Every structure is written in structure tokens, then in C-alpha cells.
Amino acid sequence: MDEEILSFIDNHTEDALRDLIHLVRIPSVAAEGGDSMERAAEAVAKMLEAAGMKATIHPTSGASVVTAELDVDAKRTLLFYNHYDVQPAGDLDMWDSPPFEPEIRDGRIYGRGVADNKGDLVSRIWAVRALTESGLDPPVNVRFVVEGEEEISSPHLEEFVRANRDFVSADGGIWEFGGEGLDGRQEAWLGLKGIVYVQLEVRGLSHDAHSSMSCILPSAAYTLVRALDSLKDPEENILIEGFYDDVRPLTEPEREAIAVIDVHEEEMKHHYGIDQFVLGLSGDALKERYYGSPSCNIRGITTGYQGPGSMTVLPAEASAKVDFRLVESQDPETILRLLRKHLDQHGFQNVKIAWSEGYPAAKTPVDHPFVEAVSRATERAFGHRPVIHPTSAGSGPLYLFRGLVPFVSVGCGDYDSRAHSPNESIKIDNFVRSAKRAVFVMDELAKM
Amino acid sequence: MDEEILSFIDNHTEDALRDLIHLVRIPSVAAEGGDSMERAAEAVAKMLEAAGMKATIHPTSGASVVTAELDVDAKRTLLFYNHYDVQPAGDLDMWDSPPFEPEIRDGRIYGRGVADNKGDLVSRIWAVRALTESGLDPPVNVRFVVEGEEEISSPHLEEFVRANRDFVSADGGIWEFGGEGLDGRQEAWLGLKGIVYVQLEVRGLSHDAHSSMSCILPSAAYTLVRALDSLKDPEENILIEGFYDDVRPLTEPEREAIAVIDVHEEEMKHHYGIDQFVLGLSGDALKERYYGSPSCNIRGITTGYQGPGSMTVLPAEASAKVDFRLVESQDPETILRLLRKHLDQHGFQNVKIAWSEGYPAAKTPVDHPFVEAVSRATERAFGHRPVIHPTSAGSGPLYLFRGLVPFVSVGCGDYDSRAHSPNESIKIDNFVRSAKRAVFVMDELAKM
Numbered sequence: 003m004d005e006e007i008l009s010f011i012d013n014h015t016e017d018a019l020r021d022l023i024h025l026v027r028i029p030s031v032a033a034e035g036g037d038s039m040e041r042a043a044e045a046v047a048k049m050l051e052a053a054g055m056k057a058t059i060h061p062t063s064g065a066s067v068v069t070a071e072l073d074v075d076a077k078r079t080l081l082f083y084n085h086y087d088v089q090p091a092g093d094l095d096m097w098d099s100p101p102f103e104p105e106i107r108d109g110r111i112y113g114r115g116v117a118d119n120k121g122d123l124v125s126r127i128w129a130v131r132a133l134t135e136s137g138l139d140p141p142v143n144v145r146f147v148v149e150g151e152e153e154i155s156s157p158h159l160e161e162f163v164r165a166n167r168d169f170v171s172a173d174g175g176i177w178e179f180g181g182e183g184l185d186g187r188q189e190a191w192l193g194l195k196g197i198v199y200v201q202l203e204v205r206g207l208s209h210d211a212h213s214s215m216s217c218i219l220p221s222a223a224y225t226l227v228r229a230l231d232s233l234k235d236p237e238e239n240i241l242i243e244g245f246y247d248d249v250r251p252l253t254e255p256e257r258e259a260i261a262v263i264d265v266h267e268e269e270m271k272h273h274y275g276i277d278q279f280v281l282g283l284s285g286d287a288l289k290e291r292y293y294g295s296p297s298c299n300i301r302g303i304t305t306g307y308q309g310p311g312s313m314t315v316l317p318a319e320a321s322a323k324v325d326f327r328l329v330e331s332q333d334p335e336t337i338l339r340l341l342r343k344h345l346d347q348h349g350f351q352n353v354k355i356a357w358s359e360g361y362p363a364a365k366t367p368v369d370h371p372f373v374e375a376v377s378r379a380t381e382r383a384f385g386h387r388p389v390i391h392p393t394s395a396g397s398g399p400l401y402l403f404r405g406l407v408p409f410v411s412v413g414c415g416d417y418d419s420r421a422h423s424p425n426e427s428i429k430i431d432n433f434v435r436s437a438k439r440a441v442f443v444m445d446e447l448a449k450m
Numbered sequence: 451m452d453e454e455i456l457s458f459i460d461n462h463t464e465d466a467l468r469d470l471i472h473l474v475r476i477p478s479v480a481a482e483g484g485d486s487m488e489r490a491a492e493a494v495a496k497m498l499e500a501a502g503m504k505a506t507i508h509p510t511s512g513a514s515v516v517t518a519e520l521d522v523d524a525k526r527t528l529l530f531y532n533h534y535d536v537q538p539a540g541d542l543d544m545w546d547s548p549p550f551e552p553e554i555r556d557g558r559i560y561g562r563g564v565a566d567n568k569g570d571l572v573s574r575i576w577a578v579r580a581l582t583e584s585g586l587d588p589p590v591n592v593r594f595v596v597e598g599e600e601e602i603s604s605p606h607l608e609e610f611v612r613a614n615r616d617f618v619s620a621d622g623g624i625w626e627f628g629g630e631g632l633d634g635r636q637e638a639w640l641g642l643k644g645i646v647y648v649q650l651e652v653r654g655l656s657h658d659a660h661s662s663m664s665c666i667l668p669s670a671a672y673t674l675v676r677a678l679d680s681l682k683d684p685e686e687n688i689l690i691e692g693f694y695d696d697v698r699p700l701t702e703p704e705r706e707a708i709a710v711i712d713v714h715e716e717e718m719k720h721h722y723g724i725d726q727f728v729l730g731l732s733g734d735a736l737k738e739r740y741y742g743s744p745s746c747n748i749r750g751i752t753t754g755y756q757g758p759g760s761m762t763v764l765p766a767e768a769s770a771k772v773d774f775r776l777v778e779s780q781d782p783e784t785i786l787r788l789l790r791k792h793l794d795q796h797g798f799q800n801v802k803i804a805w806s807e808g809y810p811a812a813k814t815p816v817d818h819p820f821v822e823a824v825s826r827a828t829e830r831a832f833g834h835r836p837v838i839h840p841t842s843a844g845s846g847p848l849y850l851f852r853g854l855v856p857f858v859s860v861g862c863g864d865y866d867s868r869a870h871s872p873n874e875s876i877k878i879d880n881f882v883r884s885a886k887r888a889v890f891v892m893d894e895l896a897k898m
Contacts, residue, residue: 155760195662199760208723213773214643214843216747218727218740223748224682231679234672236797275656279666292666299664300671301763302754307771312603312647312807314773314844315749323755325661325762349684359760395662396762 010132018128023104026113032087032154039065042086054134062158065150072144079143081172084123085152088115096424110427118421122413129440141448156399163402174372175407181415191411193365193393194400196328201356207318216316223305226320229350242344252294255368256392297327334360364401366408376410379442458580466576471552474561480535480602487513490534502582510606513598520592527591529620532571533600536563544872558875566869570861577888589896604847611850622820623855629863639859641813641841642848644776651804655766664764671753674768677798690792700742703816704840745775782808812849814856824858827890
């Protein structure tokens with residue numbers, strides 16, 4: 003089947019890009035909401051229908067979930083997970099062209115969402131269209147789940163998955179993101195870490211006091227600093243009792259997989275302007291930490307006066323945003339309970355967990371046959387096998403599909419794609435090859 | 451001499467208030483600068499001249515210092531220290547009447563600077579005027595030093611004092627502030643604590659990273675938290691080696707003075723919405739801490755994302771503003787050096803002291819005869835002896851006059867004066883009595 007399909011994709015690159023441009027022009031910023039969300043959902047549904055699929059828009063209490071299905075009564079079923087929402091544009095002055103008016107320059111297409119995640123979505127829709135318009139049945143049943151709240155933590159995806167367990171169950175799934183690494187090699191991600199994210203708040207006084215009063219009045223800022231310092235020692239060990247109880251070591255196949263990964267330490271150090279990684283780690287130890295360790299991070303702290311010069315204040319309150327990234331089998335609710343217990347036992351009863359959110363990690367085993375299927379498909383489309391990352395250190399709603407579908411995340415991004423930043427872009431060549439890879443994934447899954 | 455002078459003051463209250471209103475209408479906000487500063491200096495000089503004194507405007511690299519002298523060849527000399535600059539008005543919506551359009555309501559006058567420090571200044575000028583317009587020589591030589599940068603840490607007062615040591619040397623001095631406490635009793639303050647104020651900065655990365663990278667990238671926020679926590683233990687002991695070396699215990703006269711002070715613990719707790727003071731202190735222990743202990747306070751911390759909801763960031767940098775209040779004989783430069791040494795020795799070489807300022811404490815001994823002179827003068831003007839505070843916990847440029855003049859700080863403010871806040875005000879009755887007290891201070895100093 004190869005040649006005909008591949009030609010169709012090459013010959014319809016302009017049409018696929020036109021679909022992508024149409025979709026990027028709809029500013030479906032989940033954080034802002036508004037009627038763009040529904041317009042984007044409808045546009046996606048139309049594109050799915052144009053590819054010969056039956057699309058449905060499912061209302062939720064938030065943004066709609068769009069699904070589509072092409073049931074060819076095949077033995078295997080492939081599921082694509084994508085999202086039509088995007089990050090806010092951010093500082094418009096930082097964009098070389100308007101974020102919602104896509105522009106093509108030097109073989110790349112620029113605009114908010116082209117990398118994350120509208121480019122992936124459109125390339126996958128065109129993969130199906132290449133088959134159906136060529137008059138061919140895909141070798142597997144194909145399904146799409148396209149949500150509109152991924153950038154705001156997918157608050158309604160769980161209710162959708164719970165109500166549609168049969169629909170989302172599949173023999174293989176392609177997750178939303180991925181692409182080309184620093185060295186030009188394709189990367190495939192098999193999992194996401196879990197997360198517990200908390201806002202810690204301390205109120206020390208009913209109102210700010212003059213800083214001279216700090217000799218006798220309690221300090222919210224110092225209480226918060228002490229609480230934060232109590233969470234982790236200088237060797238990066240998280241000090242919450244029981245925190246590591248459910249952490250399991252990397253499996254042997256995972257160790258083998260990461261052994262061949264080049265994390266480009268020097269380039270990364272240069273990129274972040276650092277002399278060394280935490281604890282001076284490098285090589286295998288660094289990789290084991292990245293793929294296999296939970297972490298504790300301060301995302302932000304705010305208290306008191308932060309402007310230029312001086313203001314003589316003892317701040318009444320202080321707050322911090324902290325996240326814990328979790329590895330497989332750590333339970334977010336347990337971690338949250340252990341955190342509260344830790345604070346109480348260390349004298350921080352007045353450090354309030356003002357709000358929290360969290361979900362567990364999820365990953366597809368490195369030796370799952372579908373991983374090999376995606377690797378072969380990638381080799382056919384890009385000419386080389388992808389680097390296999392047992393997990394990303396990031397988090398996402400992958401866990402909702404645990405036990406229902408083995409997901410692998412590959413996509414049309416690259417090292418310069420700047421997802422979430424100004425001048426987001428993808429290479430058009432990767433966009434085209436990603437559509438081809440999606441076709442090959444169907445083929446490889448059928449053979450699996 | 452009493453009756454004639456007192457009658458003059460009573461009869462010219464309207465005129466004195468007119469002067470005060472005139473001065474408050476000039477928005478001499480030191481932090482904002484502009485031509486208001488020079489207009490205020492000139493207005494002050496005119497008022498001093500109108501009181502029969504010889505006034506001089508001394509340019510500095512910042513705002514001018516206004517001085518005045520009435521040399522009657524007396525044995526003793528009295529020096530008044532005041533400032534004509536004021537704090538910014540702050541949020542105009544919080545003011546019941548415009549900050550620079552003074553208004554009289556219910557026996558109080560409202561406006562920015564009436565309490566801090568234009569009311570005190572005008573009341574003192576009118577004390578001299580009461581004598582000279584009555585055709586009387588004051589019983590002491592009188593001098594004024596009125597600066598225009600007190601609210602921005604008096605950056606040019608040192609150069610002025612150094613160049614005018616003879617002029618500022620006197621047998622007694624009245625410092626700028628003071629007034630009526632919570633219980634209606636007058637308060638006199640004999641000193642100010644010293645201060646070291648630093649901005650601590652940590653740069654961990656050249657730019658913010660995704661928070662998932664915190665498992666392998668250094669955290670500026672955590673480094674800052676650890677550095678701050680290393681400065682002080684939970685029992686409020688400052689852990690910088692050598693920090694307490696030069697701290698001397700309170701003197702016996704100071705202990706006797708504070709023994710009779712009622713700090714109104716319950717009212718203060720209610721005011722600040724707290725159940726207890728630091729370390730659960732109360733009574734003598736609380737007072738000893740307030741009057742005799744240095745302190746370490748976090749004025750502000752800023753790092754990372756501080757808005758609502760979540761943003762997945764590992765912040766590249768973090769900073770904190772920290773002040774140390776010092777007691778007598780602690781040297782700010784030594785403390786700053788010890789702080790740097792502490793940070794280096796505890797592995798915080800990358801915590802930068804981005805800038806610092808500081809000056810030492812200063813106080814007049816509780817048993818100095820001029821303290822008694824001011825107490826008597828207060829009793830004659832207000833009907834009761836003042837509460838003697840060996841020091842304020844606040845800081846100011848008092849140290850510049852150490853060895854040159856014994857200062858006592860009394861003034862026309864009260865517990866509701868809201869200096870530095872919206873609706874700053876004073877009681878007109880206190881304004882009038884403060885003018886009378888200034889006359890009595892001259893009389894008592896002459897007898898000293």
C-alpha cells in the first residue's frame with residue numbers, strides 16, 4: 003500500500019497545511035475559554051468527517067471532547083489522543099509573526115499551537131484521509147479522542163473516559179506529543195510522571211507590621227521557609243516520611259533503553275547556563291534520576307515587598323507553589339496525606355495546604371510489542387528508529403487510560419519548537435513525515 | 451515666663467495650623483523628588499525666619515538641609531532634628547480627604563506628613579516664635595536641622611553632619627517623632643536600633659525551565675530557602691557565627707525603665723490577630739527582647755510563578771530582602787562581613803548579596819540629665835511624665851549624632867496617627883501642647 007498513500011500525502015501537503023492554518027487561526031486558549039473553544043471543536047469534527055470518519059462532539063461541564071471512529075471491522079484498533087486547546091500567546095511583542103495568523107518561513111510554520119498540538123492532530127487526520135480518499139480501508143479500526151482542556155490539566159477528561167471505556171480501549175495508542183531531539187533523531191515517549199501540586203499558605207498576622215516588630219511578632223515568611231526547607235535535604239532526598247515507600251526501581255528493559263540514550267549533557271548545561279546538574283550527577287546516574295526518580299520543586303514563592311529598594315515590612319502572609327513529580331505506583335492521595343502529616347509533625351500546623359491537585363504516573367512497558375510497532379513505523383517514515391524514553395519527566399492525563407490502551411507518544415515537533423513560548427513552530431517536513439508515520443503505525447499494528 | 455508664652459501659643463493656634471497646612475500642601479515626597487522638595491525647603495526656611503531665627507539652605511547632592519539658629523549667648527544649646535520630606539501618599543482611594551489638602555475633622559488634622567514629621571516641625575518653630583514675638587529671649591541657644599531625605603534613609607545627612615559638627619553639637623536634642631501611646635500617656639524614645647538590610651539573590655539557570663526538569667536541574671528557589679533557613683533557628687537564635695559577640699545586656703537603669711512600661715500585650719495581640727508573641731514570650735522577657743535584642747526579618751521573597759492557578763516552572767532565579775536590626779555596639783559592617791562568611795561557609799557561595807545598607811544603633815542613657823529635663827517639660831505641658839522607652843525597635847540616622855548631642859524623641863503623634871498610611875493625622879490638642887513642651891524643654895535645659 004505504501005507508494006500510493008505516500009504520494010497522496012506528498013501531493014496534499016498544501017491542503018493539510020491549509021487545515022492546520024485554519025485551526026491555528028481559532029484562538030482556542032483553554033485558560034481563556036470563550037466561543038473559540040466550541041468553534042475549534044466544530045472545526046476538528048469537520049476535518050475528521052472530511053477524512054471519512056464519523057465524528058461526535060461530546061459536551062462536558064467544560065470544553066467539549068471530540069471523538070471520531072472509522073470501524074473497518076479489523077482485528078486491531080488504534081487510538082489517537084490529541085487536544086485542540088492551546089496555551090495563551092503570552093507576550094505578543096516576542097512573536098515575530100502574530101500567534102494566531104500562521105506564517106511559513108524557511109520550511110517551518112509558525113503559530114500558537116502548531117507544535118502543541120494542532121500540527122500533530124492535523125497530520126494524523128490527513129493520514130486517515132490519505133487512506134480513505136485513495137479508496138483504501140485502513141488496516142486497523144481508527145479512533146480519535148480530541149479534548150479541549152489539556153493545557154489546563156484536563157479537568158473533565160476523567161468523566162469522559164469513565165463514560166466511554168469501551169471506545170477508548172484499543173490495541174495501541176498514539177499520545178499527543180513528541181518529535182525530533184537535539185541530535186535530529188526522532189524520540190518516542192512511553193510514559194508520564196505523576197504529580198502532586200500544592201499551594202502552601204501561612205498567615206502570621208492579621209495585617210503587615212513594621213519590620214522593627216519582627217523581634218516579637220511571628221513571621222509568616224520564616225515559617226514558610228522552614229516548612230519548605232523541611233521537605234528536602236541538600237542531597238535532594240525528600241524528607242517526608244514514607245514518600246519513597248512505593249517507588250520501584252527501573253526495570254531491566256528500562257535500564258537497557260536508557261543506556262543507549264544520549265542526553266547531550268554538555269549541550270544541556272550550556273542551554274541552561276549551569277556548570278553541573280544536581281548533586282554533580284552525570285552519565286547513568288543522571289539518567290536514572292531523570293527517568294526513575296520523583297522530585298520536589300518550588301514553582302514560586304511570594305511574600306512581602308518585592309519592588310525595588312526598601313520597604314520596612316514584616317509581611318503578614320506568605321505562600322509557595324510546590325510540585326512533587328511522582329513515579330509509577332506512587333499514589334498522589336497518599337503523598338498528599340503524608341505531606342500534611344509531615345507538616346503537622348514538624349510544627350507546621352499553621353502551614354495550610356490551600357489547594358492541591360494530583361494524578362499518578364503511567365507508562366507503557368519498554369518491551370510492549372506496540373513500542374516496536376511504532377519504532378518500525380518511525381523508521382519507515384524518518385529513516386531511523388526512534389530513541390525510546392521510558393517516561394517523560396512531565397505529567398499528563400495518560401494515567402486515565404491505564405489498562406485500556408498502551409500509549410506511545412510521537413509527534414511532529416523538534417528541539418526548536420518552543421511549545422508554550424513565543425514563536426512556536428514545526429518543520430513542515432516533520433509534519434508530512436508524521437502523517438506518513440501514522441499510516442505506517444496502522445500497518446505495523448495490523449501486523450502485530 | 452510661663453503664662454505669657456502659653457497664652458501666645460493658645461492665641462496663635464490658627465496661625466500655626468495655617469503654617470502646617472501650607473507645608474502639607476507641598477507634596478515633598480522624597481521617594482518621588484521633583485521641585486516640591488526645594489519648595490518645601492524654602493517654605494521651612496521662611497517659617498524659621500518668621501520665628502526670628504537665621505535660616506540657611508544647604509544644598510547636598512540630594513535634597514537640601516535647612517538649618518536655623520537663634521544664638522542668645524546662653525550657656526546651653528538645644529538642637530531640634532526634623533525632616534520636611536514625607537512618605538508617598540499611597541492608595542488615594544484609601545484617604546477620606548486628599549492627602550495634600552489637609553482637612554480638620556473632630557479635633558484632628560488629616561494629611562500626608564502631619565504626624566511624620568511636619569506637625570512636629572511646625573509646633574517647634576512656633577515654640578520659638580512664641581518667645582521671640584513676645585519679646586523674650588529663649589533661655590537657651592536654639593538650633594534646627596531639618597533634612598529632606600529621612601523617608602529614603604537620609605543618604606546625605608552624614609556628609610552634612612560631618613561638615614557641621616560644631617553646629618550640631620548641643621547639650622540636648624529633640625528627635626523628630628513621638629507622641630501619645632495606646633493608654634493616652636506621652637512616650638519618650640531614647641534611641642533607635644541599627645540595621646543591616648540586604649538583598650539576597652540566587653541565579654540557578656540562565657532562564658526558567660519546565661518544572662519537570664527539577665529532578666536534574668539546580669533550584670534557585672531551594673538554594674535561597676536553605677540560605678534563609680540557615681540564618682536563624684526555630685528558637686529565633688541568629689546562627690551567624692559571631693553575630694551576638696558585641697551585644698551587651700540592658701543596663702540596670704534601662705531594666706528599671708522598662709519594668710514600669712506597660713506594653714499592652716493583649717491589645718497588641720488583638721491588633722495583630724495573634725495568639726502569642728514569638729516563643730510565647732510575655733512580661734519582662736518580651737520587653738527585654740523588644741528593647742534589647744537584635745532580630746532577623748524577611749521583608750520579602752520573590753521567585754517563579756505567583757499568579758492564580760498553576761504554571762509548570764522551575765524558576766531560574768530567586769531573591770529575598772532581609773533585615774537585621776542591631777542593638778548598640780553591634781557594627782553593621784562587621785555583621786555584613788559575618789553574613790557573607792556564614793553564607794560561604796554553609797555552601798551558599800552562589801547566594802549573592804546584591805546590595806546592602808546599614809548603620810549602627812544609638813541611644814541616650816536612661817539616666818542622662820536631659821532625659822529628666824524632657825520628662826519634666828512633658829509633665830508641665832501634658833500633666834504627666836512620659837513613659838521612657840530606652841530605644842525604639844525602629845532605625846534611623848540618630849547614630850550620626852553620637853557623642854555630639856543627647857537626643858530624646860518626643861512628638862505630637864498618637865496611637866491613631868497612621869504615619870506612612872492613608873488618613874495620617876494628629877490631634878490638634880497634642881500639636882498645641884507639643885509647642886508648649888518645646889518651650890518647657892528650653893526652660894528645663896537652661897536649669898540643667
